Amino acid sequence: MSFDARILTGVGVLVAVAEAGNFARAAEALGLTPSGVSRAVARLEARVGVRLFDRTPRSVTLTQEGRHFHAQVLPLLAGIEEAAGEAAGAAATVSGKLRVNVDPWFARTVLAPNLQLFLGRYPLLSLDLIVSNHREEMMTGVDVAVRFGPADGASLVARKILETRVLTCAAPAYLDRHGVPATPHELVDHETILFRDPRTGLPFPWGFDRSGGQFEVDVRGRVATDDPSTAVEACLTGQGIFQSLELGLGRWLESGELVSILTDWSEERYPLYAYHPSRHLPPAKVRAFLDFVQEVCRSGTGHG
Numbered sequence: 001m002s003f004d005a006r007i008l009t010g011v012g013v014l015v016a017v018a019e020a021g022n023f024a025r026a027a028e029a030l031g032l033t034p035s036g037v038s039r040a041v042a043r044l045e046a047r048v049g050v051r052l053f054d055r056t057p058r059s060v061t062l063t064q065e066g067r068h069f070h071a072q073v074l075p076l077l078a079g080i081e082e083a084a085g086e087a088a089g090a091a092a093t094v095s096g097k098l099r100v101n102v103d104p105w106f107a108r109t110v111l112a113p114n115l116q117l118f119l120g121r122y123p124l125l126s127l128d129l130i131v132s133n134h135r136e137e138m139m140t141g142v143d144v145a146v147r148f149g150p151a152d153g154a155s156l157v158a159r160k161i162l163e164t165r166v167l168t169c170a171a172p173a174y175l176d177r178h179g180v181p182a183t184p185h186e187l188v189d190h191e192t193i194l195f196r197d198p199r200t201g202l203p204f205p206w207g208f209d210r211s212g213g214q215f216e217v218d219v220r221g222r223v224a225t226d227d228p229s230t231a232v233e234a235c236l237t238g239q240g241i242f243q244s245l246e247l248g249l250g251r252w253l254e255s256g257e258l259v260s261i262l263t264d265w266s267e268e269r270y271p272l273y274a275y276h277p278s279r280h281l282p283p284a285k286v287r288a289f290l291d292f293v294q295e296v297c298r299s300g301t302g303h304g
Contacts, residue, residue: 010044011073013037014052018070018141022059071140075277078143094288095124099142105228106146106272107131109248114296121292125285133198133226138275144286145275146293148245156275157282159290162297163269164247166207169258173238181241184208184217184265191240192221193231206243208265232258245270247297272297 013030016037020026023034023041030037045052052066062070081096102111107129119125130142138145139156151158168184174191181187187206194203203224205216221240225231228244235242236257252258260266274290276282282290 007044007047010040010047011077013040014044014066014070015074015077017041017053017060018062018066021061067137067140071137074141078277078283081283093124094122094284096285097126097128098144098285098289099128099130100289101130101132101138101142101145103147104131104133105245105248106148108229110293110297114292117296118289118292122285122288125288135199139277143276143283144289146272147275148270148272150271151273156277159274159276161272161274161290161294162247163271164245165266166243166268166270167246167249167260167266168206168241168243168262169235169249169253169260170241171236171238171257172259174235174240175259175261177238180261184215184262187217187219187241190219192219193234193240193242194219194221194224195228195231195243196224196226198226204243207268208262209267210265211267214268247272 013026013032016026016030017023020029023037026032027034027037032040041053048069050065050069051063052069053060054063111129115127119127132138135147135152138147146161151160168187178190181190184206192206196202197204203221206219207214207216223231223234223239225234231242232244232249232252234240235244236252241261249258253260274293276286276290
């Protein structure tokens with residue numbers, strides 16, 4: 001397929017429509033008429049040979065093919081935007097809208113408490129946050145994503161932010177009623193709060209690590225959730241014992257509202273990665289975000 005400059009125009013219109021949700025708002029953002037936006041989308045669909053949007057009288061949404069196309073072209077547009085910035089001598093300016101897809105636990109305990117510090121440092125930047133556990137399509141429509149767990153996504157650039165311990169904890173009220181387990185194997189006689197792996201839908205196994213000796217315990221619990229914040233709140237009320245990442249637990253451990261138990265078996269580490277789609281130098285706003293996240297996590301200000 002020979003290059004058609006109109007494709008670039010059509011891609012810009014597609015992104016505007018996907019963000020606005022209908023032709024009228026996209027037209028207003030682009031300074032075009034709704035019919036002009038509609039014609040540009042129709043030309044793009046004819047050129048690529050697939051239907052990119054499902055249209056209703058009230059809204060338009062990307063088709064499956066449209067979502068895939070959208071995810072592929074966004075990094076290219078970001079690259080063009082960065083190249084234009086460099087040509088204008090603005091490569092070091094952190095500005096514009098930064099779209100970030102973040103893990104819920106990270107969003108609540110690390111990012112949200114530090115938003116004022118981050119945005120105060122970059123007054124020309126705005127932040128659009130998507131909070132999700134899921135990894136599927138985590139890069140769709142965003143500049144950067146943050147997830148706990150082993151790195152994945154061969155087409156993505158992964159940057160390890162840190163490794164954090166996995167702690168087993170409980171509220172003092174629970175331990176007063178049921179006692180403190182002396183070994184991980186005694187957990188089979190306790191009520192636990194389970195956290196579901198969003199990739200499998202099954203509860204994460206409870207792992208323990210002591211001097212390189214790793215093993216799992218088959219715990220039981222009547223509460224399972226895919227939201228760690230909910231699990232911690234239930235743990236705080238004395239519902240049961242919970243395994244959580246140390247990153248973000250600081251304020252509850254320091255206040256005594258939660259107690260870390262089985263500490264001799266808490267050597268397991270779990271990584272936190274940030275992902276961005278382009279293998280080229282990321283835009284200044286992405287670099288600023290990645291550096292800031294690493295700074296607050298390693299300084300301890302990201303521990304809740």
